[in-house]
Amino acid sequence: MTEHLQTPEHQLTRTPPSDEEMSFDGLRLVALPAGRCEVDVAMAHHAINIPLAAAPARMAVNSDKLSDWDIPNGGLSYFASGTDFKIRITNPAPQIILEVSDARMTEWMDWAGDGVLPSRTFLDWMPDPDADALARRALSLLARPEQASRLEFEALCLGLADRAVARFRRESTSYVSSRAAACSRDISRAIEWAEAHLHERSLSVSQMAAAAGLSASRFNEVFRAATSETPYAFVIRRRAERAVDMLRENQLSIAQIAFKCGFSSQSHIGSVFRRRYGETPADIRRSNLSR
Known part of the structure; x- marks a missing residue:
């Protein structure tokens, strides 16, 4: 069934505020609570969404026509900046949303070799067990923000972004590995720096990346390819x-x-x-x- 909405043109906006959210350096991690949710936005930022339970919804993307959707448990979706999004849903469990600024997304996509997706792009929910596990960790983190470190926050955001970028990455694993090999000296510098600053609770992935002379997203990818673990791990x-x-x-x-x-x-x-x-x-x- 399709339902037409007569809504006035609206300005770019963001995910509604939540009692459980954290923001830092172009990233905003939000836990939308369980319960009834009605959203009508034109996305001012790129958004990665992972629902923690399946639910039926009435939804419209870049349209005023609400249609029936089945939102899967643990699926990952992506909404590019500028996407016009409307949804009517009763969430049986929270949803995790990561908002990413244009500058951050450009950086990540450049590293992936694709460039930024066109404005108003929407990638439908697809099952992703890794993203689901990260989203559940994010929910736990947002429930105790006073105990969360910048390192943990960045690591979760980069992990979710990596799963989203993987949806539209065109480069091969061998390409990533070759770039990792070329950056081995950079990774060694980052490890030496981290060893000297392990006692600092403020230690962050961005600081390690700066020691390597790389962007945070590129550093996260290269570090994992070179060492088989994330900087956070x-x-x-x-x-x-x-x-x-x-x-x-x-x-x-x-x-x-x-x-x-x-x-x-x-x-x-x-x-x-x-x-x-x-x-x-x-x-x-x-x-x-x-x-």
Whole structure:
């Protein structure tokens, strides 16, 4: 069934504000809550959308005609800047939206070798398990913004952007790998810089990229191709390894070690240890003392 809307022409605008959102340097991560949602916007920014539950919707893209859509669980969609978007939906679970400025999207698309997609481009939802997992991490992050680091925020945004850019990337994996090899010295500089700044909670992907002389999006891609892990995963791994060494070598409190290794709190280092080692910092210290 198609429904015609008679709506006046409206100016470019953004995703409605939410109680759970974070913004930084051309990026805005938003969790739209579950419940009834009626949106009528002309996108002022590029937007990447991942619903966390399937739902039927009435929707129109670059048209005044609302039609029936089935929005899939964990699907990823992309709305280019300027897209005229209307939706009427009752969300059974939150939706994650990443808004990206024109400058940021141009940077990412240039690295992908495609250039920016034309204004008003819409890419329909397609299942993407990786994007779904990142969106669920984003939901957890937005629920505790006071504990989130810039590094974690950037890593999530870059991960979601990578999944979106992959939808329309034309370059091959071998091309990315060859560019990564050419940038190996740049990556080495970034690693050396990160090792010297692991204790700084403000450490960010952008700072590591600057040390390598690369843009943040290009650095994220090249780093992963060269090391088989993201910059965020590298930093967390090295902080955890440094903390293990300190637990075994000195009598500082766990809270002091967490601070010296760049973790946001004692609970943060505890959750990282449980995921990585299946033990708490206190468990590792006790096992070392018993030897």
